[in-house]
Amino acid sequence: xxxxxxFIPIWQGAIYWIIAxxxxxxxxxxxxxxxxxxxxxxxxxxxAGIFALQSFNLxxxxxxxxxxxxxxxxxxxxxxxxxxxxxxxxxxxxxxxxFGDGGITTLGANIINMGVIGGFVGFYTFKxxxxxxxxxxxxxxxxxxxxxxxxxxxxxxxxxxxxxxxxTEGLIAMGIYHGIIGVIEGFVTVAAIYLITTARPDLVDTGxxxxxxx
Amino acid sequence: xxxxxxxIIAGIIVSLLIGCVAVFMASGDPDGLESTALxxxxxxxxxxxxxxxxxxxxxxxxxxSYSSPMPDYSLGEAMGSLGGLIAIIVGTILAFLVVLGLAxxxxxxxxxxx
Numbered sequence: 001x002x003x004x005x006x007f008i009p010i011w012q013g014a015i016y017w018i019i020a021x022x023x024x025x026x027x028x029x030x031x032x033x034x035x036x037x038x039x040x041x042x043x044x045x046x047x048a049g050i051f052a053l054q055s056f057n058l059x060x061x062x063x064x065x066x067x068x069x070x071x072x073x074x075x076x077x078x079x080x081x082x083x084x085x086x087x088x089x090x091x092x093x094x095x096x097x098x099f100g101d102g103g104i105t106t107l108g109a110n111i112i113n114m115g116v117i118g119g120f121v122g123f124y125t126f127k128x129x130x131x132x133x134x135x136x137x138x139x140x141x142x143x144x145x146x147x148x149x150x151x152x153x154x155x156x157x158x159x160x161x162x163x164x165x166x167x168t169e170g171l172i173a174m175g176i177y178h179g180i181i182g183v184i185e186g187f188v189t190v191a192a193i194y195l196i197t198t199a200r201p202d203l204v205d206t207g208x209x210x211x212x213x214x
Numbered sequence: 215x216x217x218x219x220x221x222i223i224a225g226i227i228v229s230l231l232i233g234c235v236a237v238f239m240a241s242g243d244p245d246g247l248e249s250t251a252l253x254x255x256x257x258x259x260x261x262x263x264x265x266x267x268x269x270x271x272x273x274x275x276x277x278x279s280y281s282s283p284m285p286d287y288s289l290g291e292a293m294g295s296l297g298g299l300i301a302i303i304v305g306t307i308l309a310f311l312v313v314l315g316l317a318x319x320x321x322x323x324x325x326x327x328x
Contacts, residue, residue: 001247005279006272013278031320040321041218044314045225051309052229055287055302056236057245063264064249065241090313094305100282152246159247165254173253173260177246199216199224 001069001155001178002095003110005103008162016158017108023085023116030082039078042196042203046074047087049192051094058184066181071118072147073189076126076140077196077204084119085111109158113151122147136197137190144189148182149175226310233302237287237295244268 008016035043050070057065070091075084089111095101102110122143129139156174159165197204216224243264244252252258257268287305289297 001245003247004272006274006277007247007251009276010278028320031317032323035317035321037321040314040317041222041225043317044310045222045229047313048226048229048306048310049232052233052236052302052306055233055240055305057240057243059241059243060246062249062261063243063258064246065243066246087313090316091309094309094312096282098282098284098305098308099287099301100280100285101287103278104280105278155247156250159250165250169254170250173250174246176260177249181246200221202215203221 001110001113001152001174002092002102003106003113003155003158005105007103007159007164008106008109010105012158012162013103013105013108015108016106016112020089020108020111020116023082024089024111027082027085027089027115030080031086034080034082039203042200043078043083043087046070046077047091050074050087051091053188054091054095058181060177060180060184062177064177066177066184068181068185068188069114069118069148069151070189071114071151072122072126072140072144072185073192075119075123075147076143076189076193079204081116081119081123084122085115088115088119109155113155113158117151117154118147121150136193140190140193141186144186145179145182148185149178152178226306229306229310230303233306234299237298237302244270 053068053070057067060066071084071088074087075081092102092107092110096104096107125146126139126143129142133139152174153171156165156170159170160167248270249258249264251270252264252268253260255271258264284301287298287301289300
């Protein structure tokens with residue numbers, strides 16, 4: 001759901017940029033104050049993994065493909081929605097500048113959707129679900145699914161405000177496509193959390209100390 | 215438990231493998247946003263296949279445009295899959311280095327104040 005330059009008027013892009021920069025500043029503050037030096041390698045490896053996953057367009061039927069976003073994964077593993085903002089912002093910058101995936105004027109909107117909304121929805125859904133179900137796989141799956149779906153709906157609203165999509169049609173199509181992509185996102189997120197907690201239980205601080213989530 | 219070095223190397227290898235498989239296996243269909251654009255422009259049915267000749271109409275007036283060095287994760291038709299592999303490998307390594315560099319930079323800069 002990387003929005004290209006052509007989809008949003010520059011002045012609207014500027015507004016999203018300003019909002020995004022507030023969250024980027026908070027994410028930098030998080031990195032300075034909260035980020036454990038032990039975790040720096042994990043954060044960088046997650047960024048590499050999220051970049052690679054985002055380049056993998058999986059077929060989701062209906063003539064459409066989709067790739068994973070990774071916002072929920074980053075936020076859950078690192079225990080903060082700002083971790084997702086931090087990683088996704090940098091990945092999106094590399095994608096936009098080097099590969100033309102997502103625009104420059106629309107980068108702010110893309111950071112808001114995938115980093116901010118994806119990170120916050122993923123993190124708090126996971127936290128709430130963990131409290132209710134005590135199950136890492138169920139919680140992470142639902143969190144990742146919502147962290148894919150909700151940003152796509154936000155994107156549809158932005159497209160409506162930009163005059164690019166009509167509201168209802170945009171919401172329906174974006175919702176259906178990303179509802180399917182989100183299922184894959186859910187499975188991969190659970191698998192990735194399982195692998196990372198198995199390899200380095202010390203690096204993960206989500207209350208998920210064992211792979212079973214007990 | 216893996217030590218840091220093994221974890222980083224294993225993580226990067228897994229990332230590169232995912233990226234390399236993606237070059238050959240990735241779907242050529244438009245993504246969710248592009249697909250929605252085609253639907254609202256009447257070029258595609260909501261649940262139907264994407265026609266070969268479907269193309270998104272872009273209104274570029276008053277919009278910013280930018281040409282990236284490696285558009286669509288490739289180095290152009292002539293380079294084919296090899297170009298795709300190079301693009302993905304460069305991107306994955308760069309994502310790793312940029313995040314590592316900035317994270318260390320922030321930690322260094324933040325030290326005296328704490």
